[in-house]
Amino acid sequence: MSRNVLKSSIHSASINIVFQIMSRCITFGINSFVIRIVDREALGIMNVRLLLLEGSLAFLSREAIRRATLSSTANPHEKHIWPHIINQLWLSLPIYCIFSGPCLYIWFNQSIFGSPIADELYDQYKFGCICIVVSGIIELLAEPQVFVAQVFCFVKLRVVLDTLHIFVRSTLFIALVLRDPNQAIFAFSIAQVGSTATFAIGYYVYFIYYINRLNEVKGDKKHAADKTDDGLTTDEKKPESDDSIPFNSIKQMLPGYLENSGTIFNENLQTLVLSFFKQGFLKQVLTEGEKYVMTISPIMTFSQQATYDIVNNLGSLAARFVFRPIEENSYFYFTQTLSRDIPLKQHSREKIEQASSVLYNLLKVVTSIGLIGMVFGQSFAKTVLTLYGGSRFVEDDGLSVILLRWHAVAIILLAINGICEAYMFAAMTSTELDRYNYHMGFLSVTFLFLSYQLTSFFGPVGFILANCTNMFLRIIFSGIYIRTQYQSVDLKPLDGIIPNKLFAITLTVLGITCIISENRLFRHSILAHVVVGAICFACTAGVWAYENRTLIRSYILKRGKSL
Structure with a gap:
């Protein structure tokens, strides 16, 4: 697997944008449906209080470690760096458990913190908090696999499993909400745990399969090398460069399994994590x-x-x-x-x-x-x-x-x-x-x-x-x-912030046109106003593409080579 950072970054960003658009369209449709049948107060609890708990715990336990370890993988094929990285990634789990206690205390005690929750929703809310914590633990169990997939540019794997995650969560939530809209927080919580479990299991299944196949390929190459002409010198029998992931077993993604230089954690990496x-x-x-x-x-x-x-x-x-x-x-x-x-x-x-x-x-x-x-x-x-x-x-x-x-x-x-x-x-x-x-x-x-x-x-x-x-x-x-x-x-490089003149003029003129369209057409026909906006947007995009045709041509070339 050849690893070109710029091409892989472009490829990953492109697919991620497409995936995000798709997933947000799904979420957009679900939310548009939910707004019409679920109580507004329940929506506030789910979308603000519970998701804030999820984001806070994920940040406290994972964000700094993931960013710091990424900086240590400029050459990820050097096997000596991975014992410290794997141990550092697994450190996220106990940190998560430590922080989950105080966070749950704050989120449970609404008489002390924040707006009070109605009695008929409190049991659902408490169940939701617990499910958020459980889903976070499940997700962190696959943190090494997620990290390896990012470093070695397994773009399609990430997109497939992220899509599966969204699909399972959306399907479970809609099915449960349709049965009883008054139990929306229960539905949200169960969907969260189910989708996260699917996500984590998916990573383990894939890497078990991938590593087994990789070992088979290496075994076949070694077997073929053994049959080569013995007249060659040792130097002439040098193996081909290996760009595959530096793991021979899924167990090597567990903490403490890989041999290290005598220390469990790297001191420089720890300092970077703290920063x-x-x-x-x-x-x-x-x-x-x-x-x-x-x-x-x-x-x-x-x-x-x-x-x-x-x-x-x-x-x-x-x-x-x-x-x-x-x-x-x-x-x-x-x-x-x-x-x-x-x-x-x-x-x-x-x-x-x-x-x-x-x-x-x-x-x-x-x-x-x-x-x-x-x-x-x-x-x-x-x-x-x-x-x-x-x-x-x-x-x-x-x-x-x-x-x-x-x-x-x-x-x-x-x-x-x-x-x-x-x-x-x-x-x-x-x-x-x-x-x-x-x-x-x-x-x-x-x-x-x-x-x-x-x-x-x-x-x-x-x-x-x-x-x-x-x-x-x-x-x-x-x-x-x-x-x-x-x-x-x-x-x-900061000159990139300055927009091109023709693009700026076009955007200003067409923006004013759309404001006039809203004042005159919206009350009579939303469709007519949308059509005017679509035409104006297409013209704006066309002008930008014309002024940046060199950039677009370069992107297409890089994107094509990365496939």
């Missing part, structure tokens, strides 16, 4: 800050939380199925291309120029997507909400349209921030990461303060305004870091 944990903890507060504020303070009822979460999910669709896969694979590419312990100017000129070119083009793409989302979001927020939740949903909550329009504004900041931070976190040394944690600490405190204060003045819109402020400050910091790095090599 990522401190930085990630603050980033988690910044990313999910509004949900933590809603959870620990009674400023919004569960019904209001459900409305905010529904709009928030719609507003963050671009981040989930486009920006996140790009960000994850960008981080993977930069960690494998640049060494964080070597100054940028000491890398080979070829690597520096390639990294700069990739960063420039990534910023060009995500900025353009963000601008399109921001402009068209102003004239299609009401249309999307009407189609998603029905006219009653829009009429019952007049703030929903305003919230979605503000989310559209936040998209551009979200897009730029994700790529800049992916590069920065891949290139920073452990010392720089520790130093950055102090800045993140300041941003976290500022964000929580702004969230609470702005929400008091502007209602739920305050959360979005606080988020925009937070992302803007983070972009400034990461932009200064990137500009400083590339000044020494006379390259300017």
Whole structure:
């Protein structure tokens, strides 16, 4: 299995985006159906309280370890690195169990923390919390397999199992909800455990099969080599280079099984994990800050939380199925291309120029997507909400349209921030990461303060305004870091943020056209307004493609070679 990092990253990002679009379309349809039959308070509990518990535990136990170990696999075929990596990955499980106790205590005691839960929903809620913890434990049992699949670019495997995970969860949830809509939280919890178990079992089954087949192939090659002419010298009988995974048994993915250099954990890796944990903890507060504020303070009822979460999910669709896969694979590419312990100017000129070119083009793409989302979001927020939740949903909550329009504004900041931070976190040394944690600490405190204060003045819109402020400050910091790095090599990858002139003019004119269309056509025919928007979008995309035809041609060439 030949491993080309750039081609594999492009391939993985492309398939992940397609998968995310598909999975989000499924989720979109399910949620649109559920909104109409499930109580709004139950939706708030599932989508805010329970999913926040899942995300918090996953972050506390896994995120820092996964990021740090990725940085240790620039050459994953070196077998001596894997004992420490496998042991480090398995450390996620006891960490998860340690944190699950305090988290369950906080989530159970709603008389102390957050809005009270109705008595008729409390048993379901408690069962849901327990199921979230159980599903997290099951998922971590397959963490080494998931990590190996990512490092060795098993793209199709990840897509198949992620698709299976979504399918099982959706099928179980719908089947159980249709039987009794009043037991929606029970249905959500059972679906969560069932889908996670399917996901974990799938990874074990595949790698058992894959390693057995790999051993058979190696055995056949060895048998064939033994039959070669004995007149050859030892040097002439050198085996072919082996690009396969460095495991001969599924047992070698268990902790303590592989022989190591005398230590259970690598000290440098532990230091990097700690740095990522401190930085990630603050980033988690910044990313999910509004949900933590809603959870620990009674400023919004569960019904209001459900409305905010529904709009928030719609507003963050671009981040989930486009920006996140790009960000994850960008981080993977930069960690494998640049060494964080070597100054940028000491890398080979070829690597520096390639990294700069990739960063420039990534910023060009995500900025353009963000601008399109921001402009068209102003004239299609009401249309999307009407189609998603029905006219009653829009009429019952007049703030929903305003919230979605503000989310559209936040998209551009979200897009730029994700790529800049992916590069920065891949290139920073452990010392720089520790130093950055102090800045993140300041941003976290500022964000929580702004969230609470702005929400008091502007209602739920305050959360979005606080988020925009937070992302803007983070972009400034990461932009200064990137500009400083590339000044020494006379390259300017941050210029990718600047949109092309023709694209900017076209987007402005057609954006105004869509606003006029909403004011004049929407009340008479939603279809007519959608048609106008589709034509305007096609024209905008065509202009962008024309101005960036070299980039598209290069992408098609790389994408074709990766297949």
